[in-house]
Each structure stands twice: as structure tokens, then as C-alpha cells.
Amino acid sequence: MNLSQDHSREPVQLLKHGPIAEICIDNPPVNALSQPVRQGLLTCLTAAEKDHEIQAVIITCNGRTFIAGADISEFGKLLLEPHLPDVLDQLDRCTKPIVAALFGTVLGGGFEVALSCHYRVALPQTKLGLPEVTLGLIPGAGGTQLLPRLAGAEMALEMITSGKPQTALQLFDHGVIDVLLEQGSLSVTKQAIEFALQIVKAGKGARRVSQMIIDTASCPNDLFDQWRTKLAKKARGQKAPQYCINAIENALLVPFEEGKKREREMFIKCLESSQSRAMRHAFFAERSAAKLPPAYNHLEHADLLPIQQVAVIGAGTMGGGIAICFANAGISVQLLEMSEDNLARGLAAIRTRFEQALKRGLITQQQLDKRMSLIVGTCNYEDLNTVDLVVEAAFETIAVKQQIFSTLDRVCKAEAILATNTSYLDINKIAKSTSRTHKVIGMHFFSPANIMKLLEVVYAADTDEQSVKTVMALGKKLGKVSVAVGVCYGFVGNRMYACYGREANMLLLEGASPQQIDTAMKNWGMAMGPLAVNDMSGIDIGYKARQENPPVTPDPLYFRAADLMVEAGRLGQKTAAGFYRYDTQTKKLQVDDAVLPMFAEEALKLGVIQRDDISEQEIQHRLIFSLINEGATILSEGIATRASDIDAIWLNGYGFPRHLGGPMCYADEIGLDKVVAGIKTYQQQGNGLYWQTAPLLETLLLSGGKLAQQ
Ligand code: 3H9
Numbered sequence: 001m002n003l004s005q006d007h008s009r010e011p012v013q014l015l016k017h018g019p020i021a022e023i024c025i026d027n028p029p030v031n032a033l034s035q036p037v038r039q040g041l042l043t044c045l046t047a048a049e050k051d052h053e054i055q056a057v058i059i060t061c062n063g064r065t066f067i068a069g070a071d072i073s074e075f076g077k078l079l080l081e082p083h084l085p086d087v088l089d090q091l092d093r094c095t096k097p098i099v100a101a102l103f104g105t106v107l108g109g110g111f112e113v114a115l116s117c118h119y120r121v122a123l124p125q126t127k128l129g130l131p132e133v134t135l136g137l138i139p140g141a142g143g144t145q146l147l148p149r150l151a152g153a154e155m156a157l158e159m160i161t162s163g164k165p166q167t168a169l170q171l172f173d174h175g176v177i178d179v180l181l182e183q184g185s186l187s188v189t190k191q192a193i194e195f196a197l198q199i200v201k202a203g204k205g206a207r208r209v210s211q212m213i214i215d216t217a218s219c220p221n222d223l224f225d226q227w228r229t230k231l232a233k234k235a236r237g238q239k240a241p242q243y244c245i246n247a248i249e250n251a252l253l254v255p256f257e258e259g260k261k262r263e264r265e266m267f268i269k270c271l272e273s274s275q276s277r278a279m280r281h282a283f284f285a286e287r288s289a290a291k292l293p294p295a296y297n298h299l300e301h302a303d304l305l306p307i308q309q310v311a312v313i314g315a316g317t318m319g320g321g322i323a324i325c326f327a328n329a330g331i332s333v334q335l336l337e338m339s340e341d342n343l344a345r346g347l348a349a350i351r352t353r354f355e356q357a358l359k360r361g362l363i364t365q366q367q368l369d370k371r372m373s374l375i376v377g378t379c380n381y382e383d384l385n386t387v388d389l390v391v392e393a394a395f396e397t398i399a400v401k402q403q404i405f406s407t408l409d410r411v412c413k414a415e416a417i418l419a420t421n422t423s424y425l426d427i428n429k430i431a432k433s434t435s436r437t438h439k440v441i442g443m444h445f446f447s448p449a450n451i452m453k454l455l456e457v458v459y460a461a462d463t464d465e466q467s468v469k470t471v472m473a474l475g476k477k478l479g480k481v482s483v484a485v486g487v488c489y490g491f492v493g494n495r496m497y498a499c500y501g502r503e504a505n506m507l508l509l510e511g512a513s514p515q516q517i518d519t520a521m522k523n524w525g526m527a528m529g530p531l532a533v534n535d536m537s538g539i540d541i542g543y544k545a546r547q548e549n550p551p552v553t554p555d556p557l558y559f560r561a562a563d564l565m566v567e568a569g570r571l572g573q574k575t576a577a578g579f580y581r582y583d584t585q586t587k588k589l590q591v592d593d594a595v596l597p598m599f600a601e602e603a604l605k606l607g608v609i610q611r612d613d614i615s616e617q618e619i620q621h622r623l624i625f626s627l628i629n630e631g632a633t634i635l636s637e638g639i640a641t642r643a644s645d646i647d648a649i650w651l652n653g654y655g656f657p658r659h660l661g662g663p664m665c666y667a668d669e670i671g672l673d674k675v676v677a678g679i680k681t682y683q684q685q686g687n688g689l690y691w692q693t694a695p696l697l698e699t700l701l702l703s704g705g706k707l708a709q710q
Helices: 035-050 084-093 109-116 131-135 143-151 153-162 168-172 188-201 223-234 240-253 256-271 274-288 317-328 340-359 365-374 398-411 427-431 465-477 493-509 514-524 530-537 539-548 560-567 595-606 616-637 643-653 663-670 672-684 695-703
Strands: 012-017 020-025 056-061 098-102 105-107 119-122 127-129 309-313 332-336 375-378 389-392 417-420 440-445 454-459 481-485
Touching: 012 035, 020 035, 020 188, 035 056, 035 084, 056 188, 084 109, 098 109, 098 188, 105 109, 109 127, 109 143, 119 188, 127 168, 131 153, 131 240, 131 274, 143 153, 143 240, 143 256, 153 223, 153 240, 223 240, 240 256, 256 274, 274 643, 274 663, 309 317, 317 332, 317 340, 317 365, 317 375, 317 440, 332 340, 340 365, 340 375, 365 375, 389 398, 389 465, 398 417, 398 427, 417 465, 427 440, 440 465, 454 465, 454 643, 465 481, 481 643, 493 514, 493 530, 493 560, 493 595, 493 616, 493 643, 514 530, 514 616, 530 539, 539 560, 560 595, 616 643, 616 663, 616 672, 616 695, 643 663, 663 672, 672 695
Parallel strands: 020 056, 056 098, 098 119, 105 127, 309 332, 309 389, 332 375, 389 417, 417 440, 454 481
Antiparallel strands: 012 020, 440 454
16 A cells, blocks of 8 residues: 555655555665655655554665665755754664665665664675765765674775675675575565564564674774774875774774764765765766767667677787676677787687686686687688677787778678777778778777776767767676777877876976886876886887877977887886886886986987976976866867766776876866966976967866866
């Protein structure tokens, strides 16, 4: 029986099943705890408490998941009542037993709802977690106080500071889940009603987690300090993880009510911080990246091409990584190489990578066997006549790629999509070597392709809607953050990275040392400095790319420092020397002062005056402002659809610190006036060729607009 009078869609309804009341939440897509849901929960709970026929309550959700958290889009606005902690207090104090019926992804505030209930039943594969830390927050509705009471302090520290979910199956062993439900027989709701009836029959009442005592017997004395030290290193520069530890420690030190009050204070502090603003921006940036540019949204329901079988051309590091991505997603791959030797080497390298994953406990032997069986080698293009999509990952030379694409066009079925993994080259030119320019697209993976989350989906002039939509959907299936971008040299990420690298190179000629530059950028927040990164990836790669595609305006200073290294045979880690030296055994990086006179001599030749007053801030600003300026230009050209797409690219492909939100978000945070003033300074300092303020920045400065919202 539906007690609600209004049958128009209420986000929360109260239904009666004999003595059991069902509070059912229906707030698509993920049943987030928006204000009407919080209000509905409170109203229904009050009604169920008052109803004398009701002896127990279950909380259920319609749709694909139990509550996946607070409504993140409400954060940053005025927080409307009722606040979640107050709603959950009422759940906790309810005199009738309450059962949470869990399935899907029970996250953040959703998990806190479940923890505030008196019993929890769940399908075994339900994912439960407190991912607030990934949004620069701590759980704000009792999570830090309730989870340790059920699962112990160590488990709470692990889950809350990592934000990683666990399955109900795993949490059952830790006492978080009372009963694992059966998949497929009765619905989750029906099984939860059965459980509630059993509780009533057994005379079990409300069992408040808030009143449980935390078992501290097995906790080391310095447990919390150990975690503080560990996370200061692992989550360098981030504030929320430290707050999480403090809040969990409170659960052991002060009564529940006080612990919850302090948790709320820290939650609000985090919510108002720039780090959380940046991380929430990152969350929405990654999701809006899935929305295609207007030009590709004419056909609402363009049929996607089913991708069951793919081919990868080239079994080198990149091709192998791409093949692994497909196999991990259960898609069969034909891996093509020019010779049997190369093929055998490539397949062996793939097996080694799977074996490493097995050793680290990331996959089982069965999964290894299955994934290896999905990758079949060939040296014969004719074998590719049935595949739905090809990703070419061969040499970065236009002639080679054109040759390959013309062959693919001949052998592949007419509807097959032909993708290139080129990092820089003109995909329009590659497409022209086929008779199906509408089916040619870029799939730009980042190395290591099976690890890095970013996929730039590059649409060329003729690429059709079906191909773009199919490849974007495929990216999601591969677990990637896919971002659609237009064609230009280096697309979005590498075009911007060239500016960042250019400034690092200029600074070397001007007298900064490699470690001075790298330390400045690490102190700023990057995981690695640009020159150590360049040594790792190979300095010769950029050198060859510049030779193949020289800059439009020739400049003798452009990447001259990197070119010097290559000309001296210092290609990076692979030759044990680059901007640094490397121990041949341990690969450990060592500072090498021998490079400094090389830069000084070249500077003298080129008329660059070396300075000894280059500050850490100058290095940081020149590298980051160059990114912001180029990003703004790319945006104006329409190569990126929205500024947040650029941020999604930098967060997922280039190690830009998530708590700084991406270059566009960071520009707003520090102020566009500061950025533009910096650009003008560097222009006067002698780098006029590159430091032209992007017109979009000037316009926004005048209008007071935000770059990240463009
Ligand atoms: C919290 O709970 C704080 C509390 O401790 C205390 C409060 C006082 N809010 O990812 P998808 C939207 S913090 C608003 O593509 P999937 C998303 O934007 C929160 N919107 O689907 C997208 O919209 P659109 C803790 C949300 O199936 C659509 O739903 N919780 C929220 O790949 C589909 O999303 C989290 O951090 C939300 N909470 O993955 C969980 N969640 O279509 C965050 C999703 O317009 N969410 N949307 O672009 C997730 O991790 C994933 O969305 C989930 C589904 C795994 C649930």
C-alpha cells in the first residue's frame, strides 16, 4: 500500500508490507542525497515511527544502485536543511529496527546512511566506500565515527584515507554487513523484507552502531602517527587525508556525539577549501568530457558500431599496452607485426606484463590465461578482414602511417573504423590515404597505455558521428577518461606539453640547472619534474618529432637544450645519461654537473644571457602560465570543446595534481590578473615569440569571467 497521497514522482516514498515499512528512494541516475531526498527520508521515517502497525523499516532504492552519496552539485552552494547528519541522527535513534537493502555502489553519504541503519543486507558484489577524500573532503555525516565502530580503526583508516570501495563480500568478514543476499532469485527488496520479518520475529530491536565500543586491543600505540607520516608522503600537499586521520582518531578518544560534531567542523573546513573546489571540478570535468561537441550531437541515437574484435598494428611498448587494454575489457585482438621475430618479442613482452600483474595480486592465473588467449598474433594484413576497429601504433612517420592506412582500407570490411594512435601527426592527411575518410579517427593513448586513464579521441575533418560515438563509448568500456578533441599539431595535451617543455628548455639555457627546474615543479605539486620525465620517456622521441614536423616559426633556441643532449648521445635513462646520469644497475637518478657547461657554451653561442637569479617561483610560473596561455588559445580555436576537457586531459594524462584541478581551474584559483601580468613580464624578459597573451584571457580579465567555465 502506498501511503503517499501524491502519485506524481516523489523522490522518497513510504510503502507498507504488513508490519514492515519500506522507505524507497527514487532519484536517478544514482539516488544522490539531494535536498528533497533528505527531506523525504525524514518525513517517511517520522511517519513510520508514528505508525503503530509498523514494527521494522527497510530502506531501499529504485534503479541501478543504492544511494551513491551526497549530491555533489549542491556543494559550494548554500547548504539547505535538513542536513544529512541530522537526518542520520534520527535514523540512528529510531526505536524500530532499520535495515539497509544494499546493491550497486553504496558510496559516501549513501554508505553513511547504511552505517546509521541498525542492520545491513547486501548483494555480495555491492561496492561500499567513503570516497570523500577523492573530492578533497572527509565523510561529513558520521562515516569516520561509525565505520571504526563496526570494522575497527585500521580498516576505517584504509578505506577512508584511500577512498577505495570494498565489496560487501569483503566487508561481511569485517562485520559491516549482516547478511549477504542471493543474486537473481528474489529481489533485493523482497529479501530485505524477509530479513526484517525475521528480526521482528526474533524480538531483536534497534542495534545502534553509534553505541558500539571500538575494539582497540590490536591497534599499535602509534597507529595514527604512522598513517600521518605515510599519507604526508603518499598524498603530498593534500589536506583532506590528514583530516580523515584526525577524525577517525577522535572516534577512539571522544564520545560519539562529540566525534560527530568535530567531524562536521572538519568537513565544512574541507568543503570551503580550494583543494576540494578543485577536486569537485575534476569530478564534473571527467563526466562532462563524455558529452560530445555540438557538431557530433545531431543524431541523438546514432547507432554505435558493435566492437567485438579489434586489431592493433605494432607490437612495441605502445601497441602491446593497447592490446592489453582491449584484452582486459574482454575484447579479442589481432596483433599485427612486420616479422615473426618482432611479433614473438611483442607477445612475450605482453605476457611478462600480465605476469607482473599476477605477481602483484592484481589478476588471477585464470584471468591471465583468458586475456592472453584473447590476443592473437599475425604478420598478415589479410587476417584483419573481420575486425570492427583497428588501432595503428606504428612509427611516428606520416609516410609509414599513410602506407598502413591504405593497406587497412583495402583489407578491412567497409564499416570498420580505422584509428591511429599518433601523438602529433595530421590525421586528415592519414585519412586521405583511404577511401573512407569518415571512418578514420585518432585514439591517442598515453604510455603505459594499459595504466594511464586518458584517451584523446581525435575527430578529423570527415570523421562521422557513428565513429566518434563508438570510440567514446569504447573508451568508457576500457576504463578510460575519453576526451574528444580536434586535429592540430600535438592535439590538446601534447601541444600544451610542448609549451611546458619549451620553457624548461629555455630555463636551462638561461642558467637554471635540471634539478633546480625539477625540484621547483615537484614542490609546486607535479609528481615528477619535466626533465626527469623526459629522461624516462627518451629525449630522442621529441627530437625526431621536431625533425619530422619543424615549428612553423624557426627558432634556434627552441628545445635546443634537449637537442644538445641527443646530439651528445644522451638520450635519457636508456643510455644511462640524459639531463641526469643513471646508475646502470639500479637506474637511480644522479645529478650530473657535466651538462651545465654544455648549456652555458650553447647559450653563449646563441646570445642567451645566463642569470643566477632564477627563482623557484619564476620556474613554476613560466611552466604553468605557458600551459594556461596555450590552453586558452586551444579553447578559442575550438580544438577543445570546453575548458574542463583540458583539465580532464591534464589530470589523467600528465600527472597534474588533482587537488589543483587542472591548468584552467588553477588559473581561476590564482586569478587571471596574476596570470596575464606574468605573461606580460615574460614577454618583456625576452621571450616575445612565445609569450603573446591569449585573447581569451584578456577578454575574461575584462569581463570578470572564469576560464574553467568556458
Ligand atoms: C558525500 O557523500 C559527502 C558525505 O560524506 C557527507 C555529506 C554531508 N552527486 O559517473 P557516472 C552524476 S560526497 C551528483 O557517469 P557511472 C554524474 O555527474 C559524495 N551527481 O556513472 C553523471 O551525471 P551526468 C560521495 C552525481 O555509472 C551521472 O550521475 N560519493 C553523483 O560510471 C552518472 O555518473 C561519490 O563521490 C553525486 N554523488 O558511475 C560518488 N554521482 O550524466 C560519486 C554521480 O549529468 N559518483 N553523479 O554527467 C561515482 O563515483 C559514480 O558516479 C558512480 C556511477 C560509481 C556512482
